[in-house]
Amino acid sequence: MALFILSPILFPLLGLLINALWGRRMSERAIGGVATLAAAAAFVVSMLMLGQLTAAEDARLTATIAPWIAAGALNVSFGFLVDRLSIVIMLIVTGIGTLIHMFSIGYMRGDERFQRYFIYLNLFLASMLTLVMADNFLVMFMGWELVGLCSYLLIGFWFKNLKNAEAGRKAFVVNRIGDVGFVLGILLIFVTFGSLSFADVFGQAEAQGETLAGAIGLITLLLFIGATGKSAQIPLFVWLPDAMAGPTPVSALIHAATMVTAGVYMMTRASALYELAPATQAIVALVGALTAFVAGTSALRQLDIKKVLAYSTVSQLGYMVAACGLGAFIAADFHLLTHAFFKAALFLAAGSVIHGIEHGMHAAHNSAPVDPQDMRYMGGLARKMPVTFAAFLLGGLALAGVPPLSGFFSKDEILLDAFKHNLPAFALLAVSSVVTAFYVGRQLTLVFAGRPRSEAAAHAVESNWLMTMPLIALTIGTVFAGLFNFPGAHPLTDWLAPVVRHGDAPKFDAPLAAVFSALAIGALAIAWFLYRNPDRAQAEAETGMGRLLAKAWCFDDAYRWAIVKPFYIISTVCAQVIDVGVIDAAVNGVGRLFHTLGNSLRSLQTGFVRNYGLVMLIGVVFVVAYFALNAR
Structure with a gap:
């Protein structure tokens, strides 16, 4: 049984080992195939575990592999837990991770470090699964740090370019700052509860909540400092936009399925503690809402196709964190799930666009070279790359909250909770929602509408099937993922209710939904009308406010x-x-x-x-x- 429980972690490690030992003798297709099959095997086993967990509400799979630390009162083992919460994240990590592996085979073709790339990718999956499947805070922290290491290796993967190496270093250093808070929180958990096991800590917290209110308040605040690093919240969000330096599939993996969701998952796992710390929750809600606003407005003036999506990720993480602060932990998980689909689709579609522009530069021999990520040199790609356009369009509309796509349901749930419980947070999230629709419309118009604005765009072609098949699969998920917690049925709420603290079951507020749907569609239309003239983007970037937003409110300059x-x-x-x-x-x-x-x-x-x-x-x-x- 222990081997079965560990197999989602072991399969990526096996793929890593095969490619590390024999990869030099294998073709690129074989290396990518081994890594992708390893990720797919982890997904299949996770599906089998899902079947076992449906047997009963309190069903859980546990395994203690070996003792780790035994010193006085401190007794920690390598323990793993698969319950209704962890299996949801495991399926996201392995399912979307498999599609990103497959996309990478086509995207990274011909790269001199192809073998190393897939070794790192498998390690990333194994690390995130270790974090998610841990049954105590110390094993979780081990996965937490391994994920940070993998992000450093993959963000700075093309390290011969100094900027890429600096971006990897920045991600590593900023996350270490947040991890100081996380470590102090873990130490205080042990001092307060005498254990690091989730079952012991949460059980004692429920039994002695009032007497431990002060300690729990400080513990949750320290844990949240760790989350501000991993899940890119103010003031530690500055690393994530620079993470675009890595290969685009890495951006999709970090932003959609792995690292940045770690903080949200950790707070959801510790919801029993956060429910006993209302002051911390108020801080969490405000920081999340403010992050959503700052990052969303910063996306308005970006010219790099990936940086728009990067600031968008920070903004959407702000929604999830704000939901945790509002006590709507299941709503946060629902948005995490839908965001994983549409943001992975958007990043991979952006990678497909970049790939197509680079092909166009090679095809147009006499044309001047252009930055393949600069949206000012794109345009007219809807006809050149129809599959990529369809994926980007539906992913963008889901991000904007247009019904009936998945993002509409998950974002509406958070907005409704904020409207009921925290009006300042609601105001920031509401403005951010409209801003999101506007920058989505701006990006769609600049990249896909009109005529090609460079020879590279004019000669762009659709990506190969290894890249378009994952796009199609993610787009299908983007369309239908809203059904996982559809109002009235709310299956995700029912599924997570036994293990996650939550408020009321999600309800559909028709007037609120109608208002925000109308605002989203209106913002998309205004953006299309304004940016049909692509020179507007350049003119805006040169204004004082444009420069301020392009620099993300000068947080980096302040640092x-x-x-x-x-x-x-x-x-x-x-x-x-x-x-x-x-x-x-x-x-x-x-x-x-x-x-x-x-x-x-x-x-x-x-x-x-x-x-x-x-x-x-x-x-x-x-x-x-x-x-x-x-x-x-």
């Missing part, structure tokens, strides 16, 4: 002036003044002193016997004189 530059100044002072001027000067001064003394004493060594005899004679005279004087 640079408040933290990075002072750090470099302090480092320079330490290196040049203290290290060189004081420490090195002292050490080198001692060396120079003895060098000078050595030079002085060296003059006594002449090599002439008469000199040595004279010195001896002088010495004897002094000795005799000394004893003669003492004898008196």
